Amino acid sequence: MTTNTRIPTQDDTDEIDLRQLLGTLIDHKWWIAAITGGFFVAAAAYALLATPIYRADAIVQVESKVPSLPGLSDLSQSLGIGAGSAEATTEIALITSRAVVGSAVNALRLDIEVEPNRFPLFGGYFARKAERSAPDALADTRFGMTRFGWGGEKLDVFQLDVPRKLIDRPLTLVAGDNSSYELFDEQDNLLVRGEIGKVAAGQGVTMQVAEIRAHPGMRFEVTRHRHLAVVNDLQKKVSVSESGKDSGILTLAFENADPELAQNFLQQVAQAYVRQNVERNSAEASAQLTFVKEQLPNVRSQVDAAQKSLSSYQMRANSVDLTLQTKGLLDQEVAVETSIQQLRLQQAEMDRKFTRDHPAYQALMRQIGDLEARKSGFQGQVKQLPEAQQELLRLTRDLQVSNEMYTAMLNQAQQLDVARAGTVGNVRIVDAAEVEATEPVKPRKSLLVLVGTLLGAFLSIGLVLLRQVLNRGVEDPSQIEEIGLPVYASIPVSPGQQSDSVRGKFRADGKLHLLAVKDPADLAVEAVRSLRTSLHFARLEAKNNIVLISGSSPNAGKTFVSSNLAAVIAQAGQRVLIIDADMRKGTLHKALGATQTPGLSDVLVGKTSLDEAIRAVPGLDNLSFIARGDVPPNPSELLMHRNFTELLEQVEKRFDLVIIDTPPILAVTDAAVIAHHAGTCLLVARFGLNQPKELMLARKRFEQNNVQLKGAIFNAVERRATGYYSYGYYEYKSTR
Numbered sequence: 001m002t003t004n005t006r007i008p009t010q011d012d013t014d015e016i017d018l019r020q021l022l023g024t025l026i027d028h029k030w031w032i033a034a035i036t037g038g039f040f041v042a043a044a045a046y047a048l049l050a051t052p053i054y055r056a057d058a059i060v061q062v063e064s065k066v067p068s069l070p071g072l073s074d075l076s077q078s079l080g081i082g083a084g085s086a087e088a089t090t091e092i093a094l095i096t097s098r099a100v101v102g103s104a105v106n107a108l109r110l111d112i113e114v115e116p117n118r119f120p121l122f123g124g125y126f127a128r129k130a131e132r133s134a135p136d137a138l139a140d141t142r143f144g145m146t147r148f149g150w151g152g153e154k155l156d157v158f159q160l161d162v163p164r165k166l167i168d169r170p171l172t173l174v175a176g177d178n179s180s181y182e183l184f185d186e187q188d189n190l191l192v193r194g195e196i197g198k199v200a201a202g203q204g205v206t207m208q209v210a211e212i213r214a215h216p217g218m219r220f221e222v223t224r225h226r227h228l229a230v231v232n233d234l235q236k237k238v239s240v241s242e243s244g245k246d247s248g249i250l251t252l253a254f255e256n257a258d259p260e261l262a263q264n265f266l267q268q269v270a271q272a273y274v275r276q277n278v279e280r281n282s283a284e285a286s287a288q289l290t291f292v293k294e295q296l297p298n299v300r301s302q303v304d305a306a307q308k309s310l311s312s313y314q315m316r317a318n319s320v321d322l323t324l325q326t327k328g329l330l331d332q333e334v335a336v337e338t339s340i341q342q343l344r345l346q347q348a349e350m351d352r353k354f355t356r357d358h359p360a361y362q363a364l365m366r367q368i369g370d371l372e373a374r375k376s377g378f379q380g381q382v383k384q385l386p387e388a389q390q391e392l393l394r395l396t397r398d399l400q401v402s403n404e405m406y407t408a409m410l411n412q413a414q415q416l417d418v419a420r421a422g423t424v425g426n427v428r429i430v431d432a433a434e435v436e437a438t439e440p441v442k443p444r445k446s447l448l449v450l451v452g453t454l455l456g457a458f459l460s461i462g463l464v465l466l467r468q469v470l471n472r473g474v475e476d477p478s479q480i481e482e483i484g485l486p487v488y489a490s491i492p493v494s495p496g497q498q499s500d501s502v503r504g505k506f507r508a509d510g511k512l513h514l515l516a517v518k519d520p521a522d523l524a525v526e527a528v529r530s531l532r533t534s535l536h537f538a539r540l541e542a543k544n545n546i547v548l549i550s551g552s553s554p555n556a557g558k559t560f561v562s563s564n565l566a567a568v569i570a571q572a573g574q575r576v577l578i579i580d581a582d583m584r585k586g587t588l589h590k591a592l593g594a595t596q597t598p599g600l601s602d603v604l605v606g607k608t609s610l611d612e613a614i615r616a617v618p619g620l621d622n623l624s625f626i627a628r629g630d631v632p633p634n635p636s637e638l639l640m641h642r643n644f645t646e647l648l649e650q651v652e653k654r655f656d657l658v659i660i661d662t663p664p665i666l667a668v669t670d671a672a673v674i675a676h677h678a679g680t681c682l683l684v685a686r687f688g689l690n691q692p693k694e695l696m697l698a699r700k701r702f703e704q705n706n707v708q709l710k711g712a713i714f715n716a717v718e719r720r721a722t723g724y725y726s727y728g729y730y731e732y733k734s735t736r
Contacts, residue, residue: 024468025461027719032460039456043449049125052440054259056266059431060273062091062248088242091250091427095240095273102231104268108261111230112160116149117219127151138213146217155220159199159208162224166205171222175214183207183222238269249430259437266433278425291348292413299406306399338404340371473688474695480685480712483696488538488682489531490714491561494524506559506590513591515560516567517619528564531713532572535565535680538710542679544652549713550662550671551684552698554585557715558684562661563591570623574656577614579626581674582663583635586628592617599629603647604638610647624655639673648677665698672705681709687717 025032094100105111118124119142130139130151139151155173162171171191172184179196183205192207194200199208214220237256243249252270256262347364354361474480477487497515506513516525535547549562559580566578579600580588589596594615598608603626617623632638651658660678662671675681681702685695695712702709 021465021468025464028464032457032464035460035463036453036456039459040449040453043452043456046452047443047445047448049122050443051124051257052128053255053257053442054262054435054437055253055255055441056259056262056433056435057254057431058252058266058270058429058433059243060095060250060252060270061428061430062088062250063426063428088246088248088250092240092242094276095250095252095269096235096238098228098231098235100269100272100276101235101238102227103272104265105227105231105234107268108265109157110234110265111225111227112157113221113223113225114155114157115221115223116153116155116214117147117221119145119148119150123148123150127153138215141215146215147219149214149218149220152213153218153220154211154213155222156209156211157207157222158210159206160222160224161206163204166224168223168225168229171224173220173222175212175216175218175220177216179212181209181212234265238266252433254433255441259435263433263435270429270433274425274427274429277427280425292409296406296409296413299402299409303399303402303406306402309399336371336374338408340368341405342408343368343371472691474685474690474692474714475688477714479692480695480714483692483699485683485695485699485709486711487714488534488711489527490717491527491531492523493687493716493718494519494522496522497524497560506587508590510593512593512618514563514567514617514620516564516571525564525568528561528568531561531565532568535682539680544677544679545656546648546652546658546660546678546680548660548662548671548675548678548681549684550675550681550698551664551686552666552690552694553664554667556664556684556686556690558664559587559591559661561684561713561715562659563588566623566625566657566659567617567620569657570617570620573622575622575624575654576657576659577624577626577651577655578659578661579651580628581639581660581670583628583632583638583670584663584668586661588625588661589627592625594625594627596627597629599627600647601629601632601635601638603629604641604643605632606643610650614651636668636670636673639670645677665701666694672702672707675702675705675707681707683709683712684715685712686715689716 116127118127126142127139127150130137134152137152141148142150162169166185169186171186172188174182174184176182180194181196182193183191183200185191189203191205192200192202194207194209196209196212199206201207237254239253241251241253243251252266254262254266254269256265343364347361347368350358350361350364356362477490480487494515496519512518515522516528519525539545539547549558549565551558559582562578566576570576578588580586581600582588583599583601586596589599598613600613602608603610603613607629613626613629614624615627617625638644648658660674662674665671665683683695683698683702699709
């Protein structure tokens with residue numbers, strides 16, 4: 001007869017069986033439920049204890065064009081020189097700039113951080129609960145712990161200047177009696193002692209507290225941060241977005257645990273943005289006003305000099321008067337010269353804005369050229385006048401031109417000053433900053449609990465499936481039969497046996513731990529009885545009555561199988577001897593409630609006789625055993641000695657059946673040595689522990705030593721929603 005020794009291929013083992021996966025999840029349903037429940041509880045606790053975050057928002061409108069400013073030069077307005085439309089991205093960058101955010105930080109003193117000392121973990125929850133019930137009241141202390149704040153505490157620090165080494169270092173402020181306080185560093189060194197409303201200084205620290213509302217002994221953590229670091233952090237937290245493309249409507253938002261602080265800060269940002277917009281739009285008028293004010297003293301000096309020169313000449317010439325013709329020529333020349341002077345002022349202003357190739361600059365220069373040409377024509381007519389009239393005309397012209405220039409510049413300065421003060425800007429606050437203090441935006445409790453529960457479910461399912469993938473131990477007898485080992489019996493796991501052992505090992509308490517004796521109706525014992533029947537027919541052609549039971553690796557349960565098999569066979573009336581041949585780590589004596597000596601090793605070295613080593617099992621007249629004995633230095637050599645052969649020859653004549661419990665074949669060679677003396681050899685495979693390739697290797701190891709395994713015993717089979725044990729065994733016993 002040929003035996004099928006096919007090992008499952010990679011394709012076979014890697015197939016996805018949805019029914020098996022579903023069964024795996026059903027088998028681990030309580031584990032999945034426990035992990036999911038744990039995540040649910042953790043998510044619910046976090047949602048309850050987490051600090052709520054509130055959102056303040058405001059709306060700002062940016063108009064497409066800047067209104068005209070009175071007082072700007074007619075030439076600039078005629079050429080379209082002015083503010084253009086504002087890009088949304090530019091305005092957003094301006095709102096979140098250091099200048100705007102920094103002004104809000106300065107106004108609210110946000111570089112001084114104040115945090116009440118809360119009770120660990122639950123303190124924040126107690127404080128929020130107390131503040132909801134009595135918003136403006138100071139909550140009573142709990143558990144006599146006055147150092148913690150329980151709700152309603154307030155500390156307003158107006159000024160805090162610290163040395164460089166204390167910047168960003170938390171300081172502790174302790175509230176005292178009668179509006180006093182003390183400030184300590186991290187090493188509990190006293191820095192300053194002060195009172196509310198008064199400046200306190202010491203150790204390089206200057207502090208002024210505007211208000212304290214706390215029980216005496218209550219502690220606050222006060223930190224002076226670097227101004228730039230605070231501004232940079234808040235820049236990231238202020239969000240600005242445009243409502244619709246090219247709409248000019250900007251929505252500002254800011255989130256913080258303190259709703260009042262969130263509202264005040266965002267309002268300060270919006271107002272600072274409007275102020276800088278007005279200042280930016282009035283910059284043109286301010287620049288022109290500055291220029292005009294700088295020129296006024298010079299023009300005034302020219303007026304005084306011209307007046308003095310004219311008076312001196314008239315005194316020398318004995319009050320010479322202008323003729324009618326000269327007066328007409330004077331009026332024309334003064335008008336032209338005044339226009340030229342005004343255009344020269346505009347030229348000096350445009351030199352700051354444009355290059356000489358700019359069209360506006362070129363147009364201005366052409367106007368000046370035309371007036372200069374007219375001025376040259378007047379000078380030709382002046383040369384035809386008498387010398388006294390020419391000099392008087394020149395001096396009178398200089399005086400009138402200077403006077404008109406001075407008067408014009410005074411008027412322009414007044415107009416520019418009015419224009420600068422009346423600049424409105426192209427930005428206005430549509431909706432002031434507001435916050436809904438009754439509905440925090442974070443955490444979203446229902447969503448958080450749902451996500452946490454789903455995460456726990458997914459994680460637990462993933463762990464179960466990962467464990468299933470990584471644990472490739474056999475879970476069906478067909479996997480054992482595919483490697484050429486017929487399964488003589490499948491023994492289900494016994495809850496009674498599990499409670500009677502520690503980590504799968506028998507308790508060393510001197511008591512009998514045979515399941516076949518303690519609970520004969522257990523399903524595992526019924527399976528052992530079926531093994532007894534199968535073994536009876538398997539031994540019909542065996543060379544002797546010796547049965548070897550081994551395993552491929554430790555913890556397969558071979559001692560449990562061999563001891564209970566011996567017990568049920570003895571209960572059937574046969575004289576049975578079980579030998580613990582695992583002289584290294586054998587535990588048969590623990591299962592039978594006896595000592596390990598005298599035992600097999602003692603007999604093999606001649607330390608004790610065979611009769612002394614064979615001991616009866618209390619309560620089972622037909623069952624005897626030989627324990628392992630003292631641990632020898634050379635177990636394999638003892639088993640190969642003639643003494644072991646003679647021992648087996650004697651016991652096989654004295655007993656109907658001899659069962660030998662051996663060490664794992666893949667661990668040591670003892671099982672292969674003993675197997676040559678046995679008529680029947682069986683291999684124990686444990687459910688979920690031994691892999692098919694491992695069992696195949698154990699089978700080959702026996703075959704290399706010319707030993708043929710009769711079959712396998714599938715031990716500790718667990719109940720599964722799908723698989724062999726789901727329908728392999730049923731409980732069938734009397735209910736009375």
